[in-house]
Amino acid sequence: xxxxxxxxxxxxxxxxxxxxxxxxxxxxxxxxxxxxxxxxxxxxxxxxxxxxxxxxxxxxxxxxxxxxxxxxxxxxxxxxxxxxxxxxxxxxxxxxxxxxxxxxxxxxxxxxxxxxxxxxxxxxxxxxxxxxxxxxxxxxxxxxxxxxxxxxxxxxxxxxxxxxxxxxxxxxxxxxxxxxxxxxxxxxxxxxxxxxxxxxxxxxxxxxxxxxxxxxxxxxxxxxxxxxxxxxxxxxxxxxxxxxxxxxxxxxxxxxxxxxxxxxxxxxxxxxxxxxxxxxxx
Numbered sequence: 001x002x003x004x005x006x007x008x009x010x011x012x013x014x015x016x017x018x019x020x021x022x023x024x025x026x027x028x029x030x031x032x033x034x035x036x037x038x039x040x041x042x043x044x045x046x047x048x049x050x051x052x053x054x055x056x057x058x059x060x061x062x063x064x065x066x067x068x069x070x071x072x073x074x075x076x077x078x079x080x081x082x083x084x085x086x087x088x089x090x091x092x093x094x095x096x097x098x099x100x101x102x103x104x105x106x107x108x109x110x111x112x113x114x115x116x117x118x119x120x121x122x123x124x125x126x127x128x129x130x131x132x133x134x135x136x137x138x139x140x141x142x143x144x145x146x147x148x149x150x151x152x153x154x155x156x157x158x159x160x161x162x163x164x165x166x167x168x169x170x171x172x173x174x175x176x177x178x179x180x181x182x183x184x185x186x187x188x189x190x191x192x193x194x195x196x197x198x199x200x201x202x203x204x205x206x207x208x209x210x211x212x213x214x215x216x217x218x219x220x221x222x223x224x225x226x227x228x229x230x231x232x233x234x235x236x237x238x239x240x241x242x243x244x245x246x247x248x249x250x251x252x253x254x255x256x257x258x259x260x261x262x263x264x265x266x267x268x269x270x271x272x273x274x275x276x277x278x279x280x281x282x
Contacts (some may be wrong), residue, residue, distance in 0.1 A: 015089065016098055016162035017175055017204075018141040020185075022106055025148060025155040029110050031212055031242040034120040042078045042085065045122045046097075048115040052104075053097050060085055066200060075198075079126035083198040086123060086160065087206065102159030105211050120211075127210055130193040137163035137187050137207045140176030145183040146220050149230045153217045156241060161209035163187060165194075169205055181226045187215070189234040209234075212241035 042064060046056045053059075063085040067077055075083075086098050093099055101119070104112050113120075139161065149155075170176040176184060192207040199206045218231040 015093055015096075016087070016206075017139050017164065017170070019099065019102060019159065019162065020139070020141060020157065021143065021145075022103060023155075023157050023159065024106055024108075025153075025157075027156065028106075028108050028158060030240065031105065031110070031113065031120075031158075033114070034117040034124070035243045037117045037121045039121060039125060040078075040118055042081045042122065045078075045082065045118040046085075048118060049097075049100075052100050052115065054095060055090070056085075056097060059088055059090070059097065063088065063200070067198070070197065073197075074129045075126050079122060079129070080198050082119065082123040082126050083195050083208075084200050086208075087162075087195065087199040087201060089201075098160065098162075102211075105158045105160075124210065126198075127193045127195075127208070130195065132191050132193060134188070134190045135165065135192055135207070137165055137189060137192055137209075138167050138170055138184065139163045139187070140170045140182060140184045142177060142180060142182055144181040144226075144228060145230065146228050149217050149220060149232075151217050151220050154214065154235070155217075156212060156214050156237075157209070158212055160211050161213065163189075163192065163207045163209060164205050165207050166205045179226070182228070184223070184227065184229045185232055186229060187232045187234065188218075189213070191234060210242070214241065 042060050043057070046053070046060050050056055060081065063081040064077060066084050067080045070080060073080070086101070089096050089098070101116060104116060107113075164170060164175075170184065171178060176182050187209075189209060191213060192209055195206050195208045196202050196204075214235050214237045215232040216235050218233050219229075221229045221231070223229050
């Protein structure tokens with residue numbers, strides 16, 4: 001049966017904001033290898049993952065059509081559409097791109113990530129061009145998660161983390177709700193990316209934390225009956241767990257001078273050439 005297309009104005013369950021139950025919260029091997037891949041179109045980037053996300057070609061088309069409505073910005077159409085595609089949800093949930101990608105990022109068998117390298121290169125290049133800022137963001141899950149997040153614990157969320165900048169968003173029954181066992185995560189972060197402009201569901205005020213972010217549990221509190229709050233602070237690991245900014249090759253133009261004794265020296269050319277590309281600010 002064909003997956004149901006979700007209209008942007010349709011009320012729908014938004015699972016991305018509570019997609020953390022499957023996080024192993026233990027150290028895995030770093031995510032590497034994707035940064036060596038070329039930047040390609042969204043259509044090319046999703047081709048290797050059709051086997052895992054059956055409807056991804058059609059969804060990529062919808063994402064690019066949605067991005068065609070946006071005003072031009074720093075991001076290319078394909079870069080913007082990669083974020084839009086990540087934010088899209090459809091049924092069954094297990095076939096959504098965000099779900100399959102995060103499940104793979106959390107798998108200790110890193111070779112399973114290889115089909116995702118082109119898409120990772122595209123979306124991480126896009127996110128690298130969106131400024132990061134120190135902020136507090138929120139996400140929640142309709143479970144009591146206190147046992148897995150004791151005070152003082154340091155851990156890694158290996159998947160991308162969808163958060164919201166507005167606490168009121170989580171009170172909606174489609175998110176955290178107001179009844180039953182619930183855990184609210186309040187996160188002080190410095191790598192959050194405001195993707196509202198590119199999200200398929202812009203009313204969610206989504207802040208996206210890139211994959212492989214490390215945190216420390218500052219406090220674990222009981223707010224009221226069945227509502228628990230876990231306070232997190234993003235910390236920097238000693239060594240990167242993922243290469244967030246694709247390496248930029250800086251080309252410098254030189255004139256070549258060959259001396260009589262075959263010693264080579266290099267001097268900047270007096271003829272101005274193209275300016276070297278600037279590293280992407282984070």
